[in-house]
Amino acid sequence: MVMANTIFDILKRNQLSVTDSRKNILELFQQTNGALAHADIEKKTDEQFDRVTIYRTLQTFVDKGIIHTIPTADNSVLYALCKDECTQGHHHDNHVHFICDDCNTTYCLDHVTVPEVSLPKGFNQKRTDVVVSGICNNCN
Amino acid sequence: MVMANTIFDILKRNQLSVTDSRKNILELFQQTNGALAHADIEKKTDEQFDRVTIYRTLQTFVDKGIIHTIPTADNSVLYALCKDECTQGHHHDNHVHFICDDCNTTYCLDHVTVPEVSLPKGFNQKRTDVVVSGICNNCN
DNA sequence: ATAATTTTTGCAACATAATTGCATTTGTTT
DNA sequence: AAACAAATGCAATTATGTTGCAAAAATTAT
Numbered sequence: 260m261v262m263a264n265t266i267f268d269i270l271k272r273n274q275l276s277v278t279d280s281r282k283n284i285l286e287l288f289q290q291t292n293g294a295l296a297h298a299d300i301e302k303k304t305d306e307q308f309d310r311v312t313i314y315r316t317l318q319t320f321v322d323k324g325i326i327h328t329i330p331t332a333d334n335s336v337l338y339a340l341c342k343d344e345c346t347q348g349h350h351h352d353n354h355v356h357f358i359c360d361d362c363n364t365t366y367c368l369d370h371v372t373v374p375e376v377s378l379p380k381g382f383n384q385k386r387t388d389v390v391v392s393g394i395c396n397n398c399n
Numbered sequence: 400m401v402m403a404n405t406i407f408d409i410l411k412r413n414q415l416s417v418t419d420s421r422k423n424i425l426e427l428f429q430q431t432n433g434a435l436a437h438a439d440i441e442k443k444t445d446e447q448f449d450r451v452t453i454y455r456t457l458q459t460f461v462d463k464g465i466i467h468t469i470p471t472a473d474n475s476v477l478y479a480l481c482k483d484e485c486t487q488g489h490h491h492d493n494h495v496h497f498i499c500d501d502c503n504t505t506y507c508l509d510h511v512t513v514p515e516v517s518l519p520k521g522f523n524q525k526r527t528d529v530v531v532s533g534i535c536n537n538c539n
Numbered sequence: 540a541t542a543a544t545t546t547t548t549g550c551a552a553c554a555t556a557a558t559t560g561c562a563t564t565t566g567t568t569t
Numbered sequence: 570a571a572a573c574a575a576a577t578g579c580a581a582t583t584a585t586g587t588t589g590c591a592a593a594a595a596t597t598a599t
Binding site: 416418419421449450451452455456 | 575578
């Protein structure tokens with residue numbers, strides 16, 4: 260099955276009504292090579308949307324598996340597009356994230372797969388996040 | 400070189416003055432098998448220290464490489480002891496963290512080493528965080 | 540197309556988390 | 570024990586995130 264990837268189709272496919280904020284924020288993710296924080300989105304949409312709307316839009320997208328959160332060692336919450344859309348709730352996002360210590364950009368390294376981790380007995384693995392930090396190819 | 404690991408020695412070795420809050424918080428980490436959030440520390444020290452003091456103590460310990468932060472998928476910031484003390488700034492903490500979806504405990508799986516990740520050209524790796532989530536051996 | 544219905548948005552209020560400046564207290568050095 | 574340096578606690582401030590509800594927008598039915 261071939262799925263269209265226009266913004267409209269993505270929203271429709273996920274049973275979401277097509278609104279300005281959703282269109283704009285989703286477009287922003289498609290144009291961005293990397294991850295975005297709430298504050299980034301606020302700025303880059305020129306503050307045309309309420310903070311609350313952005314929070315809710317992000318949450319909706321996460322719930323639908325359109326974007327995913329990236330764990331970071333500092334406090335910040337980052338979001339990035341899921342390359343292959345995940346089914347609702349069952350999110351699997353098995354690529355490595357890279358955060359540049361210099362320019363602070365976050366990359367989804369889609370071609371670097373997450374290695375297997377063997378856990379001690381009794382531990383049941385659901386999800387693995389790998390976050391590498393260092394200097395990116397731009398800053399090098 | 401053998402390093403003493405009493406609380407006093409750890410503080411001294413890191414050129415930190417020995418204060419009540421630092422002694423208590425460091426002791427708490429040594430007694431805790433796992434990670435602690437700011438709120439945990441506040442509770443477990445019986446609220447004898449100001450919130451701000453705890454923030455500053457944690458930051459100091461991170462700067463000195465005595466503890467490290469753990470990236471989590473949700474927002475929360477967790478801290479855990481570095482097993483081998485890291486040199487200031489150059490932090491390497493190559494074990495896997497496990498977060499239980501059920502009881503929410505975070506484990507430092509010291510014996511599960513972080514697998515090698517090969518990055519694309521131009522990317523320079525400094526640190527790798529692996530966070531596995533699922534069900535722990537207690538909740539299973 | 541228009542009206543009815545559902546969903547989303549923006550505002551206000553609230554709650555929590557984290558940071559900063561400064562006077563006081565505590566720890567360290569002389 | 571005094572002088573000095575560093576850390577603490579308080580108050581104020583900023584940042585971050587949540588909730589309820591009326592108004593606005595989108596979807597569905599007519």
